[in-house]
Each structure stands twice: as C-alpha cells, then as structure tokens.
Amino acid sequence: MNASEKAGSIRFENVIKNYGQVTAVKDLSLDLEPGKLITLLGPSGCGKTTTLRLIAGLEMASAGSIFVGGKDVTNLTATYRNVSMVFQSYALFPHMSVFENVSYGLKVSAVPSAETRERAQDALAMVGLAGFGERLPSELSGGQQQRVAVARAIVLEPEVLLLDEPLSNLDAKLRRSVREDIRAIQQKLGITVVYVTHDQEEAMAVSDQIIVMRNAGIEQIGSPRDLYLQPVSAFIADFIGDANVVDCDISDVKDGIAEIQFGSASYRIAIEGEIPTQSRLVIRPETIRLSSYSESCRISGEVGYAAYLGNQVQYTIHTELTDLFVIDNRMDGYFPIGSRVSLDLDDSRLCLVEV
Ligand SMILES: Nc1ncnc2c1ncn2[C@@H]1O[C@H](COP(=O)(O)OP(=O)(O)OP(=O)(O)O)[C@@H](O)[C@H]1O
Numbered sequence: 001m002n003a004s005e006k007a008g009s010i011r012f013e014n015v016i017k018n019y020g021q022v023t024a025v026k027d028l029s030l031d032l033e034p035g036k037l038i039t040l041l042g043p044s045g046c047g048k049t050t051t052l053r054l055i056a057g058l059e060m061a062s063a064g065s066i067f068v069g070g071k072d073v074t075n076l077t078a079t080y081r082n083v084s085m086v087f088q089s090y091a092l093f094p095h096m097s098v099f100e101n102v103s104y105g106l107k108v109s110a111v112p113s114a115e116t117r118e119r120a121q122d123a124l125a126m127v128g129l130a131g132f133g134e135r136l137p138s139e140l141s142g143g144q145q146q147r148v149a150v151a152r153a154i155v156l157e158p159e160v161l162l163l164d165e166p167l168s169n170l171d172a173k174l175r176r177s178v179r180e181d182i183r184a185i186q187q188k189l190g191i192t193v194v195y196v197t198h199d200q201e202e203a204m205a206v207s208d209q210i211i212v213m214r215n216a217g218i219e220q221i222g223s224p225r226d227l228y229l230q231p232v233s234a235f236i237a238d239f240i241g242d243a244n245v246v247d248c249d250i251s252d253v254k255d256g257i258a259e260i261q262f263g264s265a266s267y268r269i270a271i272e273g274e275i276p277t278q279s280r281l282v283i284r285p286e287t288i289r290l291s292s293y294s295e296s297c298r299i300s301g302e303v304g305y306a307a308y309l310g311n312q313v314q315y316t317i318h319t320e321l322t323d324l325f326v327i328d329n330r331m332d333g334y335f336p337i338g339s340r341v342s343l344d345l346d347d348s349r350l351c352l353v354e355v
C-alpha cells in the first residue's frame, strides 16, 4: 500500500472548481501524507476555503478527482466522507448545552447512548473542557467555544479534520494557546488535519507542511523550514517572514554555485536545479550584520531609521543600491539614525528567486 492509499491520506488529481466565471481552484494536484498537520496559507481569495470544502464534500469539483484514504470520493457528498470540518464561526447550537453540542453528531448517527456519553466526555476532556458539559455556549469564553467546536468534530473520529481559520476570533494570547492545543490533539490522535490560515506565523508554528496558495493554485509546498530557507519565488520570500528582495547580477554559474554581484560586492550562492532566467536576491533581515563603518567593507550605508523593540533593533539602512531592512537581535550595539555602518552578508544565508 503506498502512502496515498492509507487512512487519512488526501489526493487531488487536477482538481478544478469554478463558480460561474470565477475559477476558485485551478488544476490542483496534491498528495498529502496521513497523520500530519498541513496548512493552507495564502492571501484572501486565493482558494483556501474552497479547497477545504472540496475535501469535506461541501463543494463538488468541476473537474478532476479527489481521494480520501485511497477511496475515490469525488462524487460523494459530505455525509459519505469520513471527514469533519470546524467552521470559522464555530457554528455551535446556542440553545444546546456543551455536552449536547458535542454529542449531537453521534446521536444523529444512532450511536447507543452509553457510548455517546463516554465518547463526548472523552472528547471534552481531550480539549481541556471536562466538567463544562452542562454550560451553554454563551456561558463560555471565545477560546472555550472554539474548543467545543473542535471536540464536536473529533468525537466523530474522522480520518481527516478540517479547520477553517480556527483562531481568527481570538485575541493574540489565546491564539497561541489554542493553536498549541490543536497541535497537541492532532499529535495525540494521529489524524490528518488540514488547517486554513492567512497568518504566516501561525502556519509556521503548527505545521508539518505548508501549502502556499496564490491565485487559485499552489505556489510552493514544503516544511516551514524549506519555505523560509528555500523560497521559490519573490512572492513566497515576501509572504513567509520578512525579506529584502533586491536586484542583482549573476556573473557566473558553475557546479551548483552562482556568483552574483550586488553593487561592488560579490557573493557565492549554492543553487539547486535550473537557475531562474530572471533572478532576484533574497536577503533575510536578521542575516545582515551591522558594524561601525570601515573603509574595507563590501557594502556601506547610513542608518535611515532605527526602532528599539527590547529583544531586537529594527533598522532601515540606505545603501548606494537600495534600502535594506535589518533586524539586529544580537543586541550588541546600537547605531543611531544618521550613523555610517558596514553591512556584512552571509553567503550561505542568501538565495535567488524567480521574479
Ligand atoms: N459560492 C461562491 N460563488 C462564487 N464565487 C465564490 C464562491 N465561493 C468563493 N468564491 C470565489 O472564489 C475565490 C476563492 O474563494 P475562497 O473562499 O476559497 O478564498 P479564501 O482563500 O478562503 O479567502 P479568505 O482568506 O478571504 O477566506 C474568491 O474569488 C471568491 O470570491
């Protein structure tokens, strides 16, 4: 059995979803391993929710095939897929208690009442809400309501759990703790979770794999580390973390090393595969090292802006080529606005992307 036939695996083969004239998803092919937390990340309108609804069977594909656990579910509606979805708005039943909300799906499926009670209580304990069963949703905080919605989905023991922007109604502190809870539950149950967000930090924090979507298609798939260190395009470099994406000249390419000119300085960058015909250089702000100006430096500049943030200083440095955004988190010096500085780039942390 290969990975894409195991319970919890998801495969899309050339899936298209049109709404009238709008193509919400275009020619999407995917092969997702079971038991992982995979995030769909991308700007508003890029097709994240539509992709999730296609997995759930809440939308039918206009073309292509969808497999869950190796089974062709393309023409099956939601009821016949072993998939649960948590909606952004939670959609809890306001007049039912927490326990009734969580046990509702089991009741509808005619699971015996003793088993229903046990499974609902287990699910509530799993999300840290044992003892909250008698309350109404209105008697809970936003984060607790969110966890009831997760309990209501996992009680059905789905192969795949889908979460659409699950943290968007929560404040910053709660977002962090609920996202850790979701990750812990996913790991404990070993189920496949597909998680939608447009927040790159959240995606980096919880995911095994991130699918970055753009204009109804996939721009890049990879681990958080891959996306940060090896972005394939200027869009990814800019979307995942901060980046200076600047023009450069490639003077030579040999044995997997590109020699590039950035102003009067040259750098050697390891490259994999074909070099894009139109390349730009990605410089992460935290990889630029500032020091007091010295005549022998390769790049010099003047501090245009400096912001002290406690754990880091953020600078905008005017250089002869372009302005560079620099984050100094070593905190071993402070360069006031107007001072002359030398900039050191680390060849091994530079990469080239397609324009
Ligand atoms: N029922 C619908 N009818 C027509 N167009 C739709 C429908 N649902 C979505 N769309 C369009 O499909 C595209 C993708 O929408 P989708 O909801 O998947 O985006 P999204 O990535 O989830 O965005 P957001 O981050 O804003 O939630 C958008 O252009 C949207 O306007």
Ligand SMILES: [Mg+2]
Binding pocket: 048, 049, 050
């Ligand atoms: Mg959406």
